[in-house]
Amino acid sequence: MTPRFSIGLAVVSRKGMRLHHSGHPWIYRDDLALFEDVPTHVCELVDEHRRSLGYAASSSASKIALRFLGRESPGASVSEREAWFARCIDAAIEARRDLEAATDAYRVIASEGDGLPGLIVDRYADVLVLQALTPFVDTQLDLIVPRLVERFQPRMIVGRNDLRVRRMEGLSASVELLHGRRVASTVYRDDDLKFSVDPWSGQKTGAFLDQRVARQCVRRHAKGRVLDLFCYEGAFSFHARRGGADAVLAVDSSERAIAEVEAGIARNGLDGIEARRSKVAPLLQSLADEDERFDLVICDPPAFAKSKGDLQRATRGYTELHGRAMRVVAPGGSLVACSCSYALRDDAFGQLLATAARRVGRRFVDRGRLRVAQDHRVLLGHPEADYLKVHVLEAID
Numbered sequence: 001m002t003p004r005f006s007i008g009l010a011v012v013s014r015k016g017m018r019l020h021h022s023g024h025p026w027i028y029r030d031d032l033a034l035f036e037d038v039p040t041h042v043c044e045l046v047d048e049h050r051r052s053l054g055y056a057a058s059s060s061a062s063k064i065a066l067r068f069l070g071r072e073s074p075g076a077s078v079s080e081r082e083a084w085f086a087r088c089i090d091a092a093i094e095a096r097r098d099l100e101a102a103t104d105a106y107r108v109i110a111s112e113g114d115g116l117p118g119l120i121v122d123r124y125a126d127v128l129v130l131q132a133l134t135p136f137v138d139t140q141l142d143l144i145v146p147r148l149v150e151r152f153q154p155r156m157i158v159g160r161n162d163l164r165v166r167r168m169e170g171l172s173a174s175v176e177l178l179h180g181r182r183v184a185s186t187v188y189r190d191d192d193l194k195f196s197v198d199p200w201s202g203q204k205t206g207a208f209l210d211q212r213v214a215r216q217c218v219r220r221h222a223k224g225r226v227l228d229l230f231c232y233e234g235a236f237s238f239h240a241r242r243g244g245a246d247a248v249l250a251v252d253s254s255e256r257a258i259a260e261v262e263a264g265i266a267r268n269g270l271d272g273i274e275a276r277r278s279k280v281a282p283l284l285q286s287l288a289d290e291d292e293r294f295d296l297v298i299c300d301p302p303a304f305a306k307s308k309g310d311l312q313r314a315t316r317g318y319t320e321l322h323g324r325a326m327r328v329v330a331p332g333g334s335l336v337a338c339s340c341s342y343a344l345r346d347d348a349f350g351q352l353l354a355t356a357a358r359r360v361g362r363r364f365v366d367r368g369r370l371r372v373a374q375d376h377r378v379l380l381g382h383p384e385a386d387y388l389k390v391h392v393l394e395a396i397d
């Protein structure tokens with residue numbers, strides 16, 4: 001039985017009000033004049049004159065004390081809250097309707113972007129993967145899961161609660177079956193391609209759904225020889241080949257990723273793709289030494305900066321890596337340069353790409369920035385959610 005709700009009170013200081021007025025959905029503990037957190041993890045927010053600002057999910061352990069839920073209270077009774085979650089979940093599903101013709105794998109609920117801070121739900125065909133990243137969401141799963149079951153009738157829902165951020169919220173790590181019968185993997189459709197996903201232990205919730213926009217861009221522009229660095233399951237490679245590339249070299253250091261690329265080649269009846277297990281840095285060195293050039297290079301490394309403290313080291317790493325990648329781009333060819341470090345701002349990423357180009361004696365035109373896919377809805381005023389930066393650079397000589 002879900003405990004009856006009691007809603008706490010949080011008085012936001014003037015400093016906290018400045019962040020709140022900017023549209024940011026978070027309020028830090030240091031920016032509260034009073035914080036009456038309660039076991040049920042929802043507070044009414046008021047300013048110093050006790051004017052109501054709305055409601056927020058609260059966390060007693062995290063530095064981020066409150067995450068804005070909106071003007072409307074989730075409700076004190078179970079039935080009110082059930083209806084509140086149903087409305088939020090239904091609205092999130094409705095917002096993704098137009099994606100279903102192209103794919104059955106997408107982010108169904110994107111935390112703050114859907115007014116449900118701390119709740120991530122990804123769909124992979126008949127499987128849902130859920131992450132509960134705040135105490136509010138974690139304690140309300142018995143209202144959330146049944147609504148998801150009603151709407152999707154999934155074969156299984158997996159709780160992938162093995163993220164480090166849960167520790168900062170005072171939550172323990174676990175990976176568990178939340179609904180249905182355990183299946184090891186499922187196959188999902190993306191455009192005319194099929195991918196297999198392991199929702200139990202694949203990276204992120206199983207796949208990198210956030211790169212859909214960049215993959216479509218690669219598919220449109222693919223030609224000649226393509227190099228897909230940090231390829232994971234080969235999604236960029238497959239789209240490039242279907243888009244008209246003659247030959248693709250897909251590279252990842254993970255044995256499991258390379259096995260998955262090979263399985264995907266067979267599943268999709270593809271040819272012209274070589275999957276090679278290697279670390280990227282030495283491979284780029286030997287390609288440059290052998291004067292190999294590619295018409296399109298995709299460079300999508302893991303996050304180098306996990307926090308602001310890592311920025312200096314990460315900037316050096318990204319500059320070195322993208323410089324090496326630039327050296328193997330053919331004249332007139334393109335580099336799709338990516339960073340998923342939220343702590344690295346886009347202007348700083350643009351600057352380090354310019355430095356990298358100068359160092360290796362190449363000139364590029366920036367054809368524009370791409371972002372996380374539309375289903376990873378980013379709330380205006382929430383820069384932390386706008387973490388993915390993809391620049392399409394064209395070599396002019």
Ligand SMILES: C[S@@+](CC[C@H](N)C(=O)[O-])C[C@H]1O[C@@H](n2cnc3c(N)ncnc32)[C@H](O)[C@@H]1O
Binds near residue numbers: 207208230232279280
């Ligand atoms: C952000 S993911 C890439 C996602 C992929 N591009 C996609 O679209 O699905 C990063 C990948 O880099 C691989 N990786 C990490 N360090 C590496 C290294 N030094 N050399 C090659 N691959 C590496 C990981 O195994 C992981 O698959």
